[in-house]
Amino acid sequence: MLKDFYNYLEKINAYTTSIALMEFDLSTVTPKEGQANLAKSIGILVGEKQSLLTSAELKGYLDYMEKNFDQLDDFAKRTYTLVKKQYDDNTKIPKDVLVKYKELASIGESKWLEAREKNDYSIFAPTLSEIINYSKKIADYLTYEESRYTRLIQEYDEGFDIKTLDNFFNEIKEKVVPIIKKVKEKNIEFNNKFITKNVDIDKNKILADYLIDYLGFNKNKGFLSESAHPFTLTLCPGDVRITTRYEKLIPSIYSIMHEVGHGLYEQNTMKEICNNSILAGGVSMSLHESQSRFVENIIGRSPAFAEVLYNKLVETFDDLEGLTKEDLYKAINKVELNFIRVNADELTYPLHILIRYELEKELINGDINVMDLPKLWDDKYEKYLGIRPKNLKEGILQDIHWSAGLIGYFPSYAVGTAISSQLFYYMSKTINIEECIMNSNVEEILNWLKVNIHQYGKLLTPKELLIKATGEDFNPKYYVEYLENKYLSL
Amino acid sequence: MLKDFYNYLEKINAYTTSIALMEFDLSTVTPKEGQANLAKSIGILVGEKQSLLTSAELKGYLDYMEKNFDQLDDFAKRTYTLVKKQYDDNTKIPKDVLVKYKELASIGESKWLEAREKNDYSIFAPTLSEIINYSKKIADYLTYEESRYTRLIQEYDEGFDIKTLDNFFNEIKEKVVPIIKKVKEKNIEFNNKFITKNVDIDKNKILADYLIDYLGFNKNKGFLSESAHPFTLTLCPGDVRITTRYEKLIPSIYSIMHEVGHGLYEQNTMKEICNNSILAGGVSMSLHESQSRFVENIIGRSPAFAEVLYNKLVETFDDLEGLTKEDLYKAINKVELNFIRVNADELTYPLHILIRYELEKELINGDINVMDLPKLWDDKYEKYLGIRPKNLKEGILQDIHWSAGLIGYFPSYAVGTAISSQLFYYMSKTINIEECIMNSNVEEILNWLKVNIHQYGKLLTPKELLIKATGEDFNPKYYVEYLENKYLSL
Numbered sequence: 009m010l011k012d013f014y015n016y017l018e019k020i021n022a023y024t025t026s027i028a029l030m031e032f033d034l035s036t037v038t039p040k041e042g043q044a045n046l047a048k049s050i051g052i053l054v055g056e057k058q059s060l061l062t063s064a065e066l067k068g069y070l071d072y073m074e075k076n077f078d079q080l081d082d083f084a085k086r087t088y089t090l091v092k093k094q095y096d097d098n099t100k101i102p103k104d105v106l107v108k109y110k111e112l113a114s115i116g117e118s119k120w121l122e123a124r125e126k127n128d129y130s131i132f133a134p135t136l137s138e139i140i141n142y143s144k145k146i147a148d149y150l151t152y153e154e155s156r157y158t159r160l161i162q163e164y165d166e167g168f169d170i171k172t173l174d175n176f177f178n179e180i181k182e183k184v185v186p187i188i189k190k191v192k193e194k195n196i197e198f199n200n201k202f203i204t205k206n207v208d209i210d211k212n213k214i215l216a217d218y219l220i221d222y223l224g225f226n227k228n229k230g231f232l233s234e235s236a237h238p239f240t241l242t243l244c245p246g247d248v249r250i251t252t253r254y255e256k257l258i259p260s261i262y263s264i265m266h267e268v269g270h271g272l273y274e275q276n277t278m279k280e281i282c283n284n285s286i287l288a289g290g291v292s293m294s295l296h297e298s299q300s301r302f303v304e305n306i307i308g309r310s311p312a313f314a315e316v317l318y319n320k321l322v323e324t325f326d327d328l329e330g331l332t333k334e335d336l337y338k339a340i341n342k343v344e345l346n347f348i349r350v351n352a353d354e355l356t357y358p359l360h361i362l363i364r365y366e367l368e369k370e371l372i373n374g375d376i377n378v379m380d381l382p383k384l385w386d387d388k389y390e391k392y393l394g395i396r397p398k399n400l401k402e403g404i405l406q407d408i409h410w411s412a413g414l415i416g417y418f419p420s421y422a423v424g425t426a427i428s429s430q431l432f433y434y435m436s437k438t439i440n441i442e443e444c445i446m447n448s449n450v451e452e453i454l455n456w457l458k459v460n461i462h463q464y465g466k467l468l469t470p471k472e473l474l475i476k477a478t479g480e481d482f483n484p485k486y487y488v489e490y491l492e493n494k495y496l497s498l
Numbered sequence: 499m500l501k502d503f504y505n506y507l508e509k510i511n512a513y514t515t516s517i518a519l520m521e522f523d524l525s526t527v528t529p530k531e532g533q534a535n536l537a538k539s540i541g542i543l544v545g546e547k548q549s550l551l552t553s554a555e556l557k558g559y560l561d562y563m564e565k566n567f568d569q570l571d572d573f574a575k576r577t578y579t580l581v582k583k584q585y586d587d588n589t590k591i592p593k594d595v596l597v598k599y600k601e602l603a604s605i606g607e608s609k610w611l612e613a614r615e616k617n618d619y620s621i622f623a624p625t626l627s628e629i630i631n632y633s634k635k636i637a638d639y640l641t642y643e644e645s646r647y648t649r650l651i652q653e654y655d656e657g658f659d660i661k662t663l664d665n666f667f668n669e670i671k672e673k674v675v676p677i678i679k680k681v682k683e684k685n686i687e688f689n690n691k692f693i694t695k696n697v698d699i700d701k702n703k704i705l706a707d708y709l710i711d712y713l714g715f716n717k718n719k720g721f722l723s724e725s726a727h728p729f730t731l732t733l734c735p736g737d738v739r740i741t742t743r744y745e746k747l748i749p750s751i752y753s754i755m756h757e758v759g760h761g762l763y764e765q766n767t768m769k770e771i772c773n774n775s776i777l778a779g780g781v782s783m784s785l786h787e788s789q790s791r792f793v794e795n796i797i798g799r800s801p802a803f804a805e806v807l808y809n810k811l812v813e814t815f816d817d818l819e820g821l822t823k824e825d826l827y828k829a830i831n832k833v834e835l836n837f838i839r840v841n842a843d844e845l846t847y848p849l850h851i852l853i854r855y856e857l858e859k860e861l862i863n864g865d866i867n868v869m870d871l872p873k874l875w876d877d878k879y880e881k882y883l884g885i886r887p888k889n890l891k892e893g894i895l896q897d898i899h900w901s902a903g904l905i906g907y908f909p910s911y912a913v914g915t916a917i918s919s920q921l922f923y924y925m926s927k928t929i930n931i932e933e934c935i936m937n938s939n940v941e942e943i944l945n946w947l948k949v950n951i952h953q954y955g956k957l958l959t960p961k962e963l964l965i966k967a968t969g970e971d972f973n974p975k976y977y978v979e980y981l982e983n984k985y986l987s988l
Contacts, residue, residue: 029516040718052508
């Protein structure tokens with residue numbers, strides 16, 4: 009029976025793999041006139057997979073496993089838990105509600121785009137209202153103990169809840185806002201002539217290739233490709249694809265490092281789990297983000313890496329226009345009060361998320377109204393960052409997430425970044441991280457992440473994983489300390 | 499009911515698309531450690547597709563259509579015929595026989611490889627015997643009127659039979675062998691220093707890009723990629739992918755032209771059929787090969803194209819080592835007595851196929867024995883080409899086809915080439931082909947092919963298509979005439 013169950017999961021995995029590949033292809037190389045056929049095929053296979061996920065056959069396996077739970081090994085227990093959750097999610101919500109929600113997400117995206125273009129929130133607001141209403145409905149179908157918003161968060165982050173997040177974001181408000189103020193008063197200057205230049209794409213590619221080797225990305229288990237928006241996509245731990253777009257040099261470098269962080273997490277699942285695909289890969293959005301942020305920020309924005317990168321720039325480019333190592337370090341750690349989240353620096357980033365978290369929570373709790381969002385958004389930017397958006401594209405209409413039905417997703421960006429600091433703190437107890445970076449010995453760092461995080465895939469819950477790796481559950485203090493130590497000494 | 503049937507075909511098409519994409523990916527970019535997962539996923543989805551192709555639901559649609567055949571439009575009639583044939587093929591042959599045949603093909607390939615390496619036919623012979631036996635069995639399950647071998651041929655070439663092919667290959671024997679003799683007596687010489695040089699891959703790529711534009715390959719409907727063995731793969735008419743490998747310049751150019759010929763056929767199916775996927779794309783192996791050979795030989799090895807290519811070489815490379823236009827024309831039309839089919843020139847090519855045709859036919863008819871093949875093969879090479887292979891790699895073990903279970907496939911290579919001459923003859927009546935090539939006006943040629951061949955997809959049978967395009971059924975005389983005219987005037 010257990011064997012049949014695993015065979016059944018392998019069948020589901022075949023669908024998952026083929027759908028993922030079609031999506032990767034669509035985002036990277038599919039010719040224009042072939043896109044509709046591929047999109048349609050994805051839709052059909054998603055439907056077929058959905059039938060497998062809600063079938064009576066699957067129910068039979070799950071019932072059997074529930075009855076014999078105590079006899080199962082840890083792998084099977086966790087597999088059962090995750091598949092059961094998926095089955096429940098897919099069967100508790102009536103099909104027409106799910107279909108409607110998908111429709112809303114699709115309409116939402118186009119309305120959002122139109123509203124952005126015309127700087128007219130009223131084009132998007134009615135659909136957003138419906139999306140919020142349906143999100144609530146879905147939380148209700150899924151059932152919850154504590155609150156609707158917690159239930160939505162847990163779709164992305166197992167084990168997290170409003171209490172934990174309130175506590176986290178309160179720390180951000182109290183501690184990070186003052187750091188920003190102090191850094192801004194310092195008025196740090198540097199030579200940014202080379203940094204802002206457009207560079208030869210071929211040289212950018214040479215640098216990209218150097219970076220993914222430097223960071224230990226396994227080229228027998230994946231590759232770097234190009235797409236309009238960078239992403240990481242996994243077919244299996246042996247096939248992890250990351251993408252970038254080559255624009256300005258520095259953003260392209262850091263976007264590659266970010267995706268490599270995601271990619272390493274996916275590549276390094278232990279062998280026992282690779283063959284048992286549902287447990288392979290990152291366990292939650294926050295844990296995933298902790299890995300991308302670790303590589304992008306903890307490694308990538310460190311003094312040691314600034315030196316490594318500087319030496320590589322000297323080697324690759326003819327003329328750095330007077331750029332010094334110190335300039336480069338200041339450039340990659342420049343703090344700027346910016347409206348746009350995706351362009352935010354390491355220090356101001358969590359405030360962007362704080363704003364979205366507060367608004368999301370109040371929307372789902374029914375404390376605020378969709379029509380009031382633009383003003384509330386701008387007020388919060390003024391309150392926390394001291395700047396006020398001049399138009400909707402800089403304000404409420406900058407992110408695609410809500411329009412695509414992703415409610416409860418934003419917090420993971422900040423939580424993940426905070427977790428990377430917690431890991432950094434504990435890793436530093438046994439590893440001289442700066443020295444590893446300086447000596448191109450990232451392997452030692454990577455190995456720590458592999459042993460403590462990557463290898464487990466989804467076998468442990470996020471909480472179990474963090475406690476096993478650091479001896480404690482999620483604790484935001486390491487994040488605040490990291491930011492203080494780094495930015496007050498700049 | 500008809501609408502349900504078409505929806506059902508769309509579902510099958512989603513599987514076909516995703517399987518094709520996974521195969522394309524495997525042949526081009528899949529990282530080493532991801533290949534097993536992708537291969538396994540292909541296997542599972544092929545099985546799922548197979549279930550759809552043999553389902554009671556499909557049988558229901560087919561029964562309905564059979565009863566109402568006269569009321570169907572031409573598209574539906576042809577769709578019915580083709581799907582019914584597929585259904586019959588898949589249900590007439592017992593499942594265990596199909597599974598066994600797939601196994602044999604897979605074992606066959608590895609035994610063939612091993613036998614090649616060790617130059618030991620006895621390693622491969624037992625499996626080949628079984629493959630031949632199972633091919634006969636399969637022909638028996640499929641049922642046939644005329645002969646087993648004809649039935650096997652028709653898996654690849656609707657409407658063709660032993661009688662037609664005997665007649666065709668007799669012409670080859672009688673007429674082409676003497677031409678080769680005459681050409682070899684002439685002892686044509688030319689400067690081949692540049693031709694045999696290794697060239698910069700980047701320049702080769704520039705040339706490749708120029709070629710696919712020159713030939714009218716639509717880049718909104720496909721692209722050129724790299725793989726170990728060149729192929730064309732279609733996801734739909736809007737997504738046709740061709741591949742090449744960059745080795746020596748001239749082989750790479752002609753392999754690209756060959757694949758572009760296949761690609762154009764796939765891209766140019768009429769709109770009405772694109773939305774009705776089973777009728778899209780080439781109707782038979784021979785017709786497909788006629789298009790690749792038309793581009794590769796009729797266009798690519800013409801005096802006019804030699805001039806176009808020469809000018810492009812001058813533009814692209816610094817030093818042609820004294821190569822003249824005349825040298826180039828002679829080089830691309832060099833006749834050589836060669837053991838290896840895939841390296842054969844235009845003139846000797848059909849003799850390679852003749853040899854395989856005669857042996858295949860006798861194998862299936864039971865007139866010869868698998869153990870005697872190496873000697874029979876060598877004897878035929880001596881008889882028709884005057885050369886005798888020195889080892890098995892040059893002889894019986896050179897082609898993968900039989901080991902992969904492809905019995906009855908070889909003739910289409912020669913028949914397709916012959917059809918390209920027939921099309922050339924009739925096209926010449928209204929179009930000055932040399933002038934079009936010279937003036938980079940391939941569009942006019944392409945348009946003739948589009949109107950007369952490409953647009954129909956599988957809507958017409960090969961025979962209907964040929965009669966519509968040329969006023970007569972397949973006629974080998976145009977091929978012989980073409981070869982005589984061209985090679986006796988060299």
